[in-house]
Structure formats: structure tokens, C-alpha cells
Amino acid sequence: MADDLGYGSLGCYNSKEVSTPNIDRLAASGMLFTDFHSNGAMCTPTRAALMTGRYPQRCTWVDDEELSPVFREQRRKNLPQRWAWGIARDELTIARVLQESGYRTGLIGKWHLGYDFRFHPMNYGFDEFRGFVGGSVDYHTHVAQHGLRTLDWWHDMEIRNEDGYATDLLTKYAINFIERNRDRPFFLYLAHAAPHAPWQGREPKEKKPPVATYKEMIEILDESVGLVVEALRHLDLIESTLVVFCSDNGADAPPGISANAPLQGKKGSMQEGGHRVPFIASWPGRIRPGSKSNATVMTMDFLPTFAELAGSKLPPDRQIDGANIMPILSNEVSGSERVLHWLFADSWCVRRGPWKLSGKGKTPLALVNVERDLEERTNLLKDHPELAGGLRELHRNWINTVGNR
Numbered sequence: 001m002a003d004d005l006g007y008g009s010l011g012c013y014n015s016k017e018v019s020t021p022n023i024d025r026l027a028a029s030g031m032l033f034t035d036f037h038s039n040g041a042m043c044t045p046t047r048a049a050l051m052t053g054r055y056p057q058r059c060t061w062v063d064d065e066e067l068s069p070v071f072r073e074q075r076r077k078n079l080p081q082r083w084a085w086g087i088a089r090d091e092l093t094i095a096r097v098l099q100e101s102g103y104r105t106g107l108i109g110k111w112h113l114g115y116d117f118r119f120h121p122m123n124y125g126f127d128e129f130r131g132f133v134g135g136s137v138d139y140h141t142h143v144a145q146h147g148l149r150t151l152d153w154w155h156d157m158e159i160r161n162e163d164g165y166a167t168d169l170l171t172k173y174a175i176n177f178i179e180r181n182r183d184r185p186f187f188l189y190l191a192h193a194a195p196h197a198p199w200q201g202r203e204p205k206e207k208k209p210p211v212a213t214y215k216e217m218i219e220i221l222d223e224s225v226g227l228v229v230e231a232l233r234h235l236d237l238i239e240s241t242l243v244v245f246c247s248d249n250g251a252d253a254p255p256g257i258s259a260n261a262p263l264q265g266k267k268g269s270m271q272e273g274g275h276r277v278p279f280i281a282s283w284p285g286r287i288r289p290g291s292k293s294n295a296t297v298m299t300m301d302f303l304p305t306f307a308e309l310a311g312s313k314l315p316p317d318r319q320i321d322g323a324n325i326m327p328i329l330s331n332e333v334s335g336s337e338r339v340l341h342w343l344f345a346d347s348w349c350v351r352r353g354p355w356k357l358s359g360k361g362k363t364p365l366a367l368v369n370v371e372r373d374l375e376e377r378t379n380l381l382k383d384h385p386e387l388a389g390g391l392r393e394l395h396r397n398w399i400n401t402v403g404n405r
């Protein structure tokens with residue numbers, strides 16, 4: 001998973017500004033999705049959906065009383081980011097599901113589902129952890145850019161620094177994890193920091209414009225994908241491994257690059273640029289090379305899909321919102337009409353088929369047909385009042401069901 005990588009930032013998604021030959025090759029070896037969405041327009045909600053297979057709004061988040069005073073105070077001051085302090089310990093995670101099915105589980109990279117030690121990823125089903133628990137680190141010093149602004153670089157349960165550029169270190173650990181686990185089933189969640197700010201290239205002293213550094217960061221991310229895929233090939237695991245690549249929300253890029261092109265909006269927005277992001281799935285022998293899908297897919301679909309592949313049984317005591325997308329990946333179906341929801345602060349949108357209604361609080365603001373009008377230029381709210389009313393009703397019912405946390 002890339003962090004804040006936009007829809008228009010890869011060669012295979014028509015970028016002419018960034019060179020991503022390895023990710024383009026991955027796409028050519030499998031299926032590229034044009035209508036994949038992150039569950040959130042920000043990091044933490046999407047990561048919660050990835051972990052739980054549920055809408056982040058349905059997840060149980062930690063109470064203030066569970067936080068140490070310093071984090072409680074930070075959360076009080078930063079309500080829109082209140083989720084970053086953690087999901088409840090009894091949430092079922094994709095790591096736990098696969099761990100219980102005999103998979104070795106590793107998180108290499110960013111967690112961002114709790115800063116306090118008790119919400120450490122190894123308490124949520126990961127056997128191993130290398131990386132950082134916060135929203136972003138300095139790529140060279142590995143000091144957190146938010147929260148306590150202290151060293152945030154972990155070897156399992158221990159904070160321990162080391163020299164190196166974050167993207168390169170995570171790549172090294174990812175390959176090491178694959179090598180050590182080549183003879184047994186494994187689940188590797190490689191959650192890169194790039195190209196999330198701070199915009200820093202590989203050479204700490206090199207000075208260049210932010211946009212040049214930003215492109216370099218995506219190109220190093222691309223190198224990482226190439227090295228990981230090469231390791232799988234070298235170890236003869238490529239035909240027994242499903243590789244998925246996606247972003248956690250739209251780009252928030254420096255001026256001078258069309259990172260979310262052709263979409264409007266960016267990270268944090270309910271416009272497509274906030275949450276329609278790249279998603280590629282490759283599995284030689286199971287997914288047809290060079291295929292493209294316009295099925296509507298969301299981050300929360302990974303848990304039910306992976307659980308199905310691992311033969312895991314999901315407990316009946318909780319609502320899983322995601323869907324198993326294996327029939328789409330193996331070309332048995334092209335996808336069906338779905339109703340999907342997004343919510344950030346009091347901004348929201350709802351999709352049914354090609355129709356998208358977005359609004360703020362109780363007020364619907366725009367109705368667009370994103371199949372015909374991907375750039376959201378034409379607001380059809382006044383032309384189709386009944387359609388808008390129906391979508392608004394779906395949104396209202398959903399809010400009432402998930403509890404609008």
C-alpha cells in the first residue's frame with residue numbers, strides 16, 4: 001500500500017510525469033482497476049477498513065479513558081483526526097484472521113491505528129513489525145512528524161533506530177520477510193510511507209524543488225515494487241502469491257504535478273480525487289494478464305477476499321461490509337451494482353452504480369454520473385430530484401446504522 005498516491009501518478013494510470021516501469025509491469029501481468037476507492041479520504045479510516053473489512057465508521061475506536069493523558073489531550077485538540085489513536089482491541093483484523101489460518105503475518109511500514117503501546121500492531125495479529133506507528137516519519141531520522149515527535153522506528157515491540165532511507169529499509173525488510181517465510185503461507189502488509197510528506201529524497205543533503213523530490217519518491221516506491229516482485233519470482237513463489245498494490249487515499253502533492261489527474265479534489269476530499277486511487281492485482285495463472293476492470297471495489301473488500309482464499313471462517317458476531325472480489329479477479333463476473341459510502345468530518349458521499357450524491361451535514365450538494373462525468377463537471381442535482389432523494393435516503397439509513405462515529 002502506498003501512502004497518499006494519487007489516481008494519476010503512475011504510468012499505467014496515464015501519468016506522463018512519473019516513470020513507474022515496475023508498477024506498470026505488475027499491472028500488465030494482472031488486472032488494473034479504474035474504479036477502486038479507499039474507504040477514507042485520509043490514512044487512518046482506510047487502514048481501519050483494510051484491517052477489519054468494515055466501514056471505519058462501524059469500527060469501535062478506543063475511548064479517551066484508554067489513552068495516556070498526553071494522547072488524550074492531543075486527540076481532544078484534533079477531533080478530525082480522532083481515529084488515529086486506535087481501533088478497539090476486540091476488532092477482528094485481517095492479520096488475526098490469517099494468523100489463525102496458519103499464515104505468518106508481518107507489517108512492514110506504517111500502522112497509524114494507535115500511538116499508545118497497547119494499540120501496537122503486534123496486539124492485532126501481526127507476528128512481526130518493522131516500521132512506524134504514526135502518520136509519517138522523517139525518511140532519514142525516522143522521527144515522527146506528528147504526535148510526540150520522537151523517534152518512531154520499531155523492531156517488533158522495541159523502538160530502535162538504524163541508518164537508512166525509510167522506503168529502502170522497508171523494502172529490505174519486506175524481502176527478508178518473504179525469504180524467511182518462503183516455505184509457509186505468509187501475509188505481508190508492506191505499508192510504504194511514500195509519497196506522503198515530508199517530501200524527502202534518498203540523498204538527505206540534495207536540494208531540489210519539492211515536485212522533483214516528490215517524483216523521485218514515487219520512483220523509489222516503484223523500485224521497491226520491482227524488487228519485491230523479483231524476490232517472489234526468484235524464490236519461485238510468483239504463481240502461489242496474490243500481489244495487490246493500492247493507495248490509501250488521494251494525493252496531496254506539491255504544485256507542478258497532476259497527481260490525481262483527471263480527477264477533481266485531493267486527499268481529504270469527497271470528490272473523486274480524495275478516494276479513487278490506483279489498485280492493481282497480479283497472480284499469474286489465476287488473474288488474466290493485461291486485464292482491466294471497471295468494477296467498483298473498496299479497501300474493505302480485501303479482508304473477505306483474503307479470508308476466502310485462506311479458507312478462514314469469519315465469526316458470525318459482527319457485520320463485515322466488504323465483499324469477496326475473487327470472482328472479479330478471476331474474470332467470472334465483471335462486478336455488480338453496489339451501494340457504497342464515504343464520510344469525513346461532516347462531508348459525505350454515496351455511490352449506487354454510476355450515480356454519486358455528495359453533501360455536507362444534512363444538505364445534499366451535488367449529484368453526478370461518474371461513469372460519464374469522471375471529472376465531476378456537471379451537477380445534476382436539480383435535474384434528477386428523485387434519484388438524489390433515493391441516494392440521500394440510503395446515506396441517512398447508513399449513518400443511522402453505523403452510528404456516525
Ligand SMILES: [Ca+2]
Pocket residue numbers: 003004042043196248249
Ligand atoms: Ca494516506
